[in-house]
Amino acid sequence: MAGFDKRVSSYEEALEGLADGMTILAGGFGLCGIPENLIAEIKRRGNRDLTVVSNNCGVDGFGLGLLLEDRQISRMIASYVGENKLFEQQLLNGELEVELTPQGNLAERVRAGGAGIPAFYTATGYGTQVAEGKEVREFDGRNYVLEQAITGDIAIVKGWKADTYGNVIYRHTAKNFNPLMATAGKITVVEVEEIVEAGELDPAEIHTPGIYVDRLICGTFEKRIEQRTIRA
């Protein structure tokens, strides 16, 4: 009996069922807190025509940038995609479609998706291109735009520690979009640096409760740094 034990034994098993044309929700901000081994496994599996929802699209040769190499992504929902030559090229060729979404809207749309809220009004983007074609409504004299929730077929998430029941803790700013993506996938797969026995983590310190997590795996991470800045 597995009970609440969410552990799987391989990355292959972690992404079982991922099929062409699916929507993937990926945690991370830049290269910080990205599920790097799960991304590598998607590349190995070779699924195509994927829609990927992530704040950014990695860099050339690392993170989600890897999935551009074999043209696995056909649609991207992101807030900023500036660090990637291959991305630029595929966008200009028309091989890749992009929906640019303000960062706060992206976060809230995924949060709403995971929380069963189909849409919400926000002032962000009112009067800009982002609001074109969307319902606008006035509340207390101010205009707000209706933004729809985002959910996905599979969420890929990077945590720091988890217990065997899939209760997850993130480390520092590697938290970012990860806990949100974890709530909004039909199947949520979390990779972490360490798995401990259930009961070893303080219940009050859990960021993502196991109820959101379907599969859990322990990996090793390169954790590449995008902008290495130090003080003298």
Add this chain to the structure above:
Amino acid sequence: MALSREQMAKRVACELKDGFYVNLGIGIPTLVANYVPDDISVMLQSENGLLGMGAFPTEEEIDADMINAGKQTVTARTGASIVDSAESFAMIRGGHIDLTVLGAFEVDAQGNIASWMVPGKLVKGMGGAMDLVAGAENIIVTMTHASKTGESKLLSKCELPLTGAGCIKRVLTDLAYLEIENGTFILKERAPGVSVEEIAEKTAGPLVIPDYVPEMAV
């Protein structure tokens, strides 16, 4: 003389108050952190989820899991907290940030701002800029008064695609500090040695010039 980037940062820093939570954009706004007066304490918010951004790390302190919204490695200061992206933007959208400072390509007399896209150039995305301008009550835009080719960036109507509509009330350029009210720019201060005439000439949008326009202290 037009203000240097550092002088602009220093002037913006005069607007900081003790106990402020502040979001600083990329470029000149980032420099504001270097001019926080010694006798006050402010907490810098970085929209990737760090409230209480500290200095850059030393070589020994570098941590891939600790970055700011510019993806630079940073540290957390005393009293910092770290939240997810939805909570970070809830702070912004909910009006909890006391001051936001960000750059722009253009601002107009209706308080519109354009800062994220130039048609014909590759569009990289708006990041958190649209959320910040819509969510914050107190915003200061920093930019040069005119482009390198002399085109005014203070317009009657923004020509570039907007980041936000009707949300900007204060602008600091390298020549002047201006406020926006009732569809016009109001000249409040001028950079040391810069004439009111020069500012008027380089402001394309409607401009109200009070009888006395003091030089700013920088």
